[in-house]
Amino acid sequence: xxxxxxxxxxxxxxxxxxxxxxxxxxxxxxxxxxxxxxxxxxxxxxxxxxxxxxxxxxxxxxxxxxxxxxxxxxxxxxxxxxxxxxxxxxxxxxxxxxxxxxxxxxxxxxxxxxxxxxxxxxxxxxxxxxxxxxxxxxxxxxxxxxxxxxxxxxxxxxxxxxxxxxxxxxxxxxxxxxxxxxxxxxxxxxxxxxxxxxxxxxxxxxxxxxxxxxxxxxxxxxxxxxxxxxxxxxxxxxxxxxxxxxxxxxxxxxxxxxxxxxxxxxxxxxxxxxxxxxxxxxxxx
Ligand code: AMP
Numbered sequence: 001x002x003x004x005x006x007x008x009x010x011x012x013x014x015x016x017x018x019x020x021x022x023x024x025x026x027x028x029x030x031x032x033x034x035x036x037x038x039x040x041x042x043x044x045x046x047x048x049x050x051x052x053x054x055x056x057x058x059x060x061x062x063x064x065x066x067x068x069x070x071x072x073x074x075x076x077x078x079x080x081x082x083x084x085x086x087x088x089x090x091x092x093x094x095x096x097x098x099x100x101x102x103x104x105x106x107x108x109x110x111x112x113x114x115x116x117x118x119x120x121x122x123x124x125x126x127x128x129x130x131x132x133x134x135x136x137x138x139x140x141x142x143x144x145x146x147x148x149x150x151x152x153x154x155x156x157x158x159x160x161x162x163x164x165x166x167x168x169x170x171x172x173x174x175x176x177x178x179x180x181x182x183x184x185x186x187x188x189x190x191x192x193x194x195x196x197x198x199x200x201x202x203x204x205x206x207x208x209x210x211x212x213x214x215x216x217x218x219x220x221x222x223x224x225x226x227x228x229x230x231x232x233x234x235x236x237x238x239x240x241x242x243x244x245x246x247x248x249x250x251x252x253x254x255x256x257x258x259x260x261x262x263x264x265x266x267x268x269x270x271x272x273x274x275x276x277x278x279x280x281x282x283x284x285x
Contacts, residue, residue, distance in 0.1 A: 001083040003090045003104070007140050009194040010091055014050065015143070022049035026143035027087075028134060032057045032072040032188035036086040036178040040147040043175050045086030052141050055092040061129030062097070063122045072191050091141065098136060107131040107159050109165070116251050117264055118154050118275065122243045130155055131162050138163075138170055146170055149223045151177040151185055151261060153277045156253065177276070179205065183274045197270040203238035204265050211245070211263045215280040222254050222261070225280075229263065241266040241273070248279060258282045 004010045017024055025048030027040045037053075044051045055078055062068035075092060082090050106128055108114070114127035120132040138146060148156050156174045163172055178186050183205035184198075193201050209231040214225045222245040229243055245254045257280065264277040 001079070001087050001090060002094055005091075005093050006097055007093070010089070012053075013089060018142075022210040022250060023145070024048060024050045024052065024141065024143045026137065026141045026146045027051065027053045028137050028146065028148070029055055029074065029078075030057045030071065030188065032191070033078045033081045033259070034178075034186045034188065036149055036151060036186040037179050037227070038081060040149060040175050041082060041085035043145050043173065045147070045174075048143075048145060050089070052089045052091055052143065053087040054137050054141070055082075056095075056098060056133065056137075058098075058129060058133040060132060060145060061095055061126050063126050064273075066271075070192060072188055089142060093136075094232055098133065102121070105132070107135045107162065107166075109162050113154070113158055113161055113251060115240060116154075117244060117246070118266065119265060127155070127158050128153060131158060133168070135162065135168075135228050138168055142262055143170055145173055147173045147175060149177060150174050151187070151276070153264060157251065158167070167284075168232045171206060183209065185274075187274060189272050189274065192272045193269060197272070200236045200238055201269045201272075201274060203236040203269070204240075204267055204274055204276040205234040206236070207233045207240070207243060208263055208276060212278055212280050215257055215261075215282070220257050222257055225257065225263075229265070233265075233267065238267050238269065241268065 019115050025044035027044050029037050041053055057071050079090050108128045114124045119127055160172050184201055210232040211225050211229040214228050219225050226243055243265045246262050248260050254261050260279055260281045262277055266275045
């Protein structure tokens with residue numbers, strides 16, 4: 001595996017693959033790799049000839065300066081893990097390569113997709129930062145396929161819309177959420193959960209399980225399901241930023257659970273803000 005830091009270097013490295021019409025996959029990450037990221041890299045490896053993993057902690061998508069400052073970084077470890085999972089290229093540009101002096105363009109996906117849930121609580125600028133950096137990474141790598149995680153379900157929808165709206169010639173693959181054995185969704189921020197907070201962090205996945213069980217038991221009323229899910233969080237003294245049952249395609253609130261419904265939750269556990277989600281449906285599966 002090669003580590004590259006500049007766009008010309010990356011393009012030169014990918015030229016032979018492009019000439020030979022070999023398929024190129026991109027897995028964008030902010031590093032601090034865990035099994036969730038590695039599952040994406042393995043999926044990319046299984047599908048494409050050339051696998052590029054990008055590692056860039058994107059300042060433009062952080063609304064909280066402390067969250068950015070405390071974001072875990074260990075490139076050496078990430079490089080080892082990415083290589084073991086099958087990456088051919090680690091693209092790890094410094095911030096001045098991604099945002100050179102004078103940089104002045106922003107990509108915005110407008111409308112409810114970026115204004116609700118995370119957009120409402122972190123501000124839509126978060127998704128403008130995501131859309132801008134993902135556009136840049138897709139332009140830099142020009143992959144045939146790019147892999148993202150269902151863990152960030154709203155982000156995945158924003159990226160699908162971005163690609164559709166701008167006619168980008170790339171296939172977007174969304175991989176399932178990888179969890180700890182006790183249900184906690186893997187996240188780079190989990191290393192910042194100390195002491196009792198690790199146990200309290202289970203409030204998110206337990207709330208989602210409670211919602212799923214209620215739907216499986218025949219409950220169709222979204223408000224009642226949300227109430228049960230919130231109650232299970234209160235047992236761990238966790239108050240969500242939001243807990244919402246929404247349409248998985250457009251994030252519009254659902255009142256009656258008939259078809260596939262996305263249950264999305266966000267909560268602050270100590271100093272760490274976590275998100276999680278699950279798909280439930282009328283038959284509870
Ligand atoms: P991040 O480094 O947090 O920006 O995440 C990079 C990619 O990994 C995104 O597409 C995430 O949705 C995905 N990802 C993060 N956590 C998980 C997880 N637990 N399971 C599956 N994918 C994940």
